[in-house]
Amino acid sequence: MTAHILLVEDEIKLAKFVQMELSYEGYRLSVEHDGLAGLIAARELHPDLVILDWMLPGLSGLEVCRRLRIHGDKVPIILLTAKDDISDRVAGLDAGADDYVVKPFSVEELLARVRAHLRRTQDIDADLRQFADLKLNRRTREVYRGTRLVELTAKEFDLLEYLLAHPQEVITRDRILEKVWGYDFMGDSNIIEVYIRYLRLKLEANKEPRLIQTVRSVGYVLREKSEGVASN
Incomplete structure (x- = not known):
């Protein structure tokens, strides 16, 4: 079954670019442009992976990540951010993110990380059934x-x-x-x-x-x- 990815990114051009590249690789994409819409989509759509911008209107990506984890959602989350200090990386991981990609990034790097997290999830979930x-x-x-x-x-x-x-x-x-x-x-x-x-x-x-x-x-x-x- 094709993996379903939720992309939450408020930069429209970047969102369209990432959506196009991921779609070309065969993934199903849902796209939101603000934190609250992204949180609702993550809870209702149950995606296989979330790509989440840190700086979002409304709820920040960090807050979206925290709220998903507090409610027990274990979906892999990759944070996109221009913040590259060690303290920022620690904050992102402490909020529950699985990975951290610094802008500007190469699409090849993002795709490699998406594949790695989906592969890990598929290995773990071989014995799982969820609805x-x-x-x-x-x-x-x-x-x-x-x-x-x-x-x-x-x-x-x-x-x-x-x-x-x-x-x-x-x-x-x-x-x-x-x-x-x-x-x-x-x-x-x-x-x-x-x-x-x-x-x-x-x-x-x-x-x-x-x-x-x-x-x-x-x-x-x-x-x-x-x-x-x-x-x-």
């Missing part, structure tokens, strides 16, 4: 809703893992029964509904938005919004 603020680690068998650890039984975990492997896809009950319970399952045909209810109770324990939606007479879909989809 919105829901994260599942197949290796440790841990599930988090935001920063909250969610305790699941083995079968609840297997069902959620299967749904997370097919986000936004409507999955029929027969397919879930086959893939999660197995071909030879001879138990109660309502077992899926029971386990979906268990999952919802645990994932929405703190009144979090519903992610597992019901598609009447068909099955279920992992989706943030439920327009036209029954949620019972």
Whole structure:
């Protein structure tokens, strides 16, 4: 899947240049030009990497970085800045940035750093499944809703893992029964509904938005919004 990069840069010409170069390399780009818009985009779009200018109107890049980290967002962040003092570098790293590129910079250097951080993230995330603020680690068998650890039984975990492997896809009950319970399952045909209810109770324990939606007479879909989809 093509990596999605969020670029937050208020210098329009520089933003267009970086956007063009990254797009040419095959990345998907979202671009914002002020700190608050960048913070909102990072929270709503869940990009694979953020390129963040230090000096932004509204919220500074440093403040955007701090707020993302405070809320547990581990997205790789590369700071762009004209500040090159050691104290500035330390401030950027202390705010939670993963890397620091000083202006003016060569596009080759920026691209190399983007590749390095995405590669590192992909290696770490090989066992991870994520959708919105829901994260599942197949290796440790841990599930988090935001920063909250969610305790699941083995079968609840297997069902959620299967749904997370097919986000936004409507999955029929027969397919879930086959893939999660197995071909030879001879138990109660309502077992899926029971386990979906268990999952919802645990994932929405703190009144979090519903992610597992019901598609009447068909099955279920992992989706943030439920327009036209029954949620019972």
